[in-house]
Amino acid sequence: MIPLDxxxxxxxxxxxxxxxxxxxxxxxxxxxTTGLAQDLIKSLVHITEKVVFCQKCQNISEQDICxxxxxxxxxxxxxxxxxxPVDLMMIEKTSEYKGLYHVLHGAISPLDGIGPExxxxxxLIERVSNEDIQEVxxxxxxxxxxxxxxxxxxxxxxxxxxxxxxxxxxxxxxxxGTLEYADPKTLARSLGYRRDF
Numbered sequence: 001m002i003p004l005d006x007x008x009x010x011x012x013x014x015x016x017x018x019x020x021x022x023x024x025x026x027x028x029x030x031x032x033t034t035g036l037a038q039d040l041i042k043s044l045v046h047i048t049e050k051v052v053f054c055q056k057c058q059n060i061s062e063q064d065i066c067x068x069x070x071x072x073x074x075x076x077x078x079x080x081x082x083x084x085p086v087d088l089m090m091i092e093k094t095s096e097y098k099g100l101y102h103v104l105h106g107a108i109s110p111l112d113g114i115g116p117e118x119x120x121x122x123x124l125i126e127r128v129s130n131e132d133i134q135e136v137x138x139x140x141x142x143x144x145x146x147x148x149x150x151x152x153x154x155x156x157x158x159x160x161x162x163x164x165x166x167x168x169x170x171x172x173x174x175x176x177g178t179l180e181y182a183d184p185k186t187l188a189r190s191l192g193y194r195r196d197f
Contacts (some may be wrong), residue, residue, distance in 0.1 A: 004030060013065060055129065058103040059118045060085045068092075068101060074101040077134040081124065081153065083107050083141060091139065099137075102127060107145035108152055124153070128161055135165040142171040142189065 002008075013023035026176045029037050034130055042127025053059070054066035061067070068074065082088050088101050104119040128136065140146035154166050172190025173182055182190075 057101045058105060058123060059088055059101060073098070077132055078137070079127065079131075079133045079135070080137040080139050082139045083146065083149070086140065087141075104149065106139075107140060107149040109145045109148075119149075121153070125156065125160055128157060128164060133164060134146070135167060137167050137169060139169045 004023070007024045007026040008019065008185075009031065011017055011025050012019050014022075017025070029040065050062055051060055052062070054061040054069055055064050056066075056069040057066060059066050059068065063070075079102055080088075080091065080097060080099055081102045081104065082091065083104050083106060085103055085105075088103060090158050093095050101123045102120070104121065104124070106114055106119050108114060108116060108119070124145065127133065136153075136157055138150040140149045152166055154168075157164060157166055170193040170194060172186055
């Protein structure tokens, strides 16, 4: 057994990290003289001991209720539903959205054996029922799993609260992109979700 094997096996369990990448990372960590290994150890201990899911929005947090849910300046009538914490982080980076969030932690994918019961759907329905939410923005990914999840949530939310507005994020040509390189589905979606100008 090679001394780095346990680290390589652990790293290769991460999504998107194959054995070759894990081997390169393990060697880099071993060779590093700047304290990278110790920083990684501290970071891993921190997330296993201090980081939890927010009890309201299911985002990653160091408190039972995260900073976003605790922020009294946020629009509490607006709820953006995302698949993963990273999606929430990306939306926050825009500084455009000032409402609340709900993180599903995945998307419906029958082929992968993931159904609605595997997501944080029940917590979403409870929030919409118990809080003064006036609009739910479905910001799931524009792929088959994300679309399936959005359609399922729309049906569920409409049945539980007929007064609530349900919207879907637009998708299409990215800023700086050109029509020449867009695929037909993206172009069709861009035309379908056009707005007044």
